[in-house]
Amino acid sequence: MKPYDNSAWFLVLPALVIVTFVGILPLVAVTNYSFQDLFSLNNPYWVGIDWYRNIVTSERFYASLGRSFLFSAIVLSIQLPLGIWIALLLQRSHRFIVSTVLVLITVPLVVPWNMIPVIWLNFINPNMGLAGRMLAWLGVGFDYKFNALHTWIVLVVMDTWHWLGLVVVLAYAGISSIPPAYYQAAAIDAASPWQVFRFIQLPKMKTVLSMALLLRFMDSFMIYIEAFRINAGGPDSATAFLSLDLGEEIQAFNYGPSAARSIVYFLIVLTVAWSFKAATSTRAPVTMAPAK
Amino acid sequence: MELQGSDEHSGACHDGAREVKTLGRIILFAVIGAFVLVPLAQTIMTSFVSTLPRAGIVEGHFSLINYQNIFHSAVLKQAILNSIIYVVLNVALCLGVGLPAAYAFARYSFVGDRQLFFLLLVFRITPTVVLSLPIFVLFAQIGLENTPVGIALVHCVFNIPIAIWILEGFIASVPREFDETAFLDGHSLPSFFFRHLVPAIAPGIGVTAFFCFIFSWVEVVLARILTTTGGKPITMAINALFGFRTDFGLVTAMTVLALVPGVAMIYFVRNHLAKGFVIRT
Numbered sequence: 001m002k003p004y005d006n007s008a009w010f011l012v013l014p015a016l017v018i019v020t021f022v023g024i025l026p027l028v029a030v031t032n033y034s035f036q037d038l039f040s041l042n043n044p045y046w047v048g049i050d051w052y053r054n055i056v057t058s059e060r061f062y063a064s065l066g067r068s069f070l071f072s073a074i075v076l077s078i079q080l081p082l083g084i085w086i087a088l089l090l091q092r093s094h095r096f097i098v099s100t101v102l103v104l105i106t107v108p109l110v111v112p113w114n115m116i117p118v119i120w121l122n123f124i125n126p127n128m129g130l131a132g133r134m135l136a137w138l139g140v141g142f143d144y145k146f147n148a149l150h151t152w153i154v155l156v157v158m159d160t161w162h163w164l165g166l167v168v169v170l171a172y173a174g175i176s177s178i179p180p181a182y183y184q185a186a187a188i189d190a191a192s193p194w195q196v197f198r199f200i201q202l203p204k205m206k207t208v209l210s211m212a213l214l215l216r217f218m219d220s221f222m223i224y225i226e227a228f229r230i231n232a233g234g235p236d237s238a239t240a241f242l243s244l245d246l247g248e249e250i251q252a253f254n255y256g257p258s259a260a261r262s263i264v265y266f267l268i269v270l271t272v273a274w275s276f277k278a279a280t281s282t283r284a285p286v287t288m289a290p291a292k
Numbered sequence: 293m294e295l296q297g298s299d300e301h302s303g304a305c306h307d308g309a310r311e312v313k314t315l316g317r318i319i320l321f322a323v324i325g326a327f328v329l330v331p332l333a334q335t336i337m338t339s340f341v342s343t344l345p346r347a348g349i350v351e352g353h354f355s356l357i358n359y360q361n362i363f364h365s366a367v368l369k370q371a372i373l374n375s376i377i378y379v380v381l382n383v384a385l386c387l388g389v390g391l392p393a394a395y396a397f398a399r400y401s402f403v404g405d406r407q408l409f410f411l412l413l414v415f416r417i418t419p420t421v422v423l424s425l426p427i428f429v430l431f432a433q434i435g436l437e438n439t440p441v442g443i444a445l446v447h448c449v450f451n452i453p454i455a456i457w458i459l460e461g462f463i464a465s466v467p468r469e470f471d472e473t474a475f476l477d478g479h480s481l482p483s484f485f486f487r488h489l490v491p492a493i494a495p496g497i498g499v500t501a502f503f504c505f506i507f508s509w510v511e512v513v514l515a516r517i518l519t520t521t522g523g524k525p526i527t528m529a530i531n532a533l534f535g536f537r538t539d540f541g542l543v544t545a546m547t548v549l550a551l552v553p554g555v556a557m558i559y560f561v562r563n564h565l566a567k568g569f570v571i572r573t
Contacts, residue, residue: 002401011396012408014389015452022449023415026426033426086324089317097321099562104325106565107332110554112527114512115547122338123331130334161331169565214417222419225512243421250425262422269422273414
């Protein structure tokens with residue numbers, strides 16, 4: 001048990017001051033704007049919940065919400081299993097291979113977000129791009145501009161390229177924190193590889209994996225720059241995700257409506273974070289089930 | 293890393309089967325490496341080619357003209373400097389306030405600790421686009437727009453939570469007796485932090501700095517809204533290069549340069565990433 005001491009607040013205070021300044025204060029301001037019509041910031045006009053009513057009664061909002069959920073679901077169902085699988089394979093590999101693969105796979109994480117779509121558009125360009133020419137040579141009529149399915153494929157592959165490294169690093173961190181004694185015990189009990197995974201590795205990876213799940217969910221759910229640069233929400237709004245709608249309104253300096261939209265999105269984030277916390281803290285501790 | 297017992301049914305597993313498995317793994321890793329590198333390779337190749345007609349250079353042939361152009365451009369050099377300033381400031385700030393906070397979370401329980409932790413979690417996952425409008429207004433009012441300091445400060449909203457999580461895991465793995473011995477030796481809290489705790493969790497500091505660095509280096513939404521007229525970092529300087537007649541070679545050369553510090557960081561922390569670390573929620 002950790003000792004109870006309220007003077008520990010002095011230690012967290014500097015961090016809290018900064019977070020208040022760049023996080024809480026802006027949230028308060030945006031809440032305030034969301035109830036007003038602000039043609040300019042000096043002429044506020046109270047409109048109550050009008051902006052909110054506009055958002056929650058528009059079909060476009062629900063369509064974007066659905067698309068964002070679908071995108072997150074696809075991205076998570078590819079990246080999490082793939083990342084865990086790679087981490088499991090790495091764990092049985094030589095040290096040198098491990099650090100080489102980890103270095104390689106994390107490189108896309110340091111690419112500035114506005115350059116990721118530029119790199120990929122360059123790559124799939126039918127005249128110059130390696131992938132574009134390859135597809136043309138194979139006779140695949142690939143058209144990410146006007147074919148919605150193809151735009152989706154580009155976005156999913158690009159997002160996987162970008163973020164797989166994070167999932168692998170986190171999953172590998174989880175696996176390598178398992179003491180060898182666990183494996184020895186499993187070997188004595190002649191546990192199958194699946195049992196080792198299910199009853200030793202997965203429970204031990206639980207916290208880092210839930211972190212990976214949360215980070216990947218939120219970042220894909222609110223994908224903005226990358227999706228916008230590929231096809232600006234097209235074709236025919238097929239890739240108009242939640243953030244693109246908000247970005248559009250901010251670009252137009254519609255203070256009131258974009259503030260209300262920000263608050264709605266923040267409430268979604270809050271709900272997700274809260275249910276995530278509830279799910280991870282109420283789950284019964286996994287005991288080591290003896291494999292026979 | 294060969295762990296005992298990780299080769300599952302050792303009795304049934306012949307050497308031949310194991311070799312096939314190892315080979316399969318290596319092929320798979322090669323495929324992953326190719327998936328990561330090939331899209332980048334094209335960008336790197338383009339950066340060494342002149343993409344606009346220029347006197348004395350054949351279009352499409354190898355040339356260092358794009359890199360030379362960067363070092364002849366005051367705007368682009370300033371952008372590189374701006375990026376370095378804001379990211380160094382941000383990492384220093386996050387480590388500076390994150391370390392004591394992580395220590396508090398790792399060693400004590402106090403009123404509202406769980407709520408505070410939850411608040412940090414929420415701000416880590418709040419999309420930057422949600423906060424961008426009020427941050428723009430707020431920072432314009434207090435004169436923190438168009439400067440790298442503003443970006444460094446704003447990126448704390450998602451990097452302080454990251455710093456606290458990672459550092460907390462590292463501090464918690466140090467036994468409490470370690471602190472008590474130092475305090476018995478007459479160390480004050482600051483002196484304990486610098487002389488004992490920081491050296492003991494040095495890999496943790498490295499991993500934390502790495503994650504703060506990458507998340508700050510690549511962020512563009514807040515960086516864009518805060519630098520409309522000046523103080524532009526590399527990312528925004530690249531955006532400004534797009535126009536009627538884009539010098540695509542120059543764009544890719546800037547992108548490649550933007551990757552260098554990140555790749556260097558990865559190289560330095562590779563063994564610590566490979567050793568693993570603990571993040572708790």
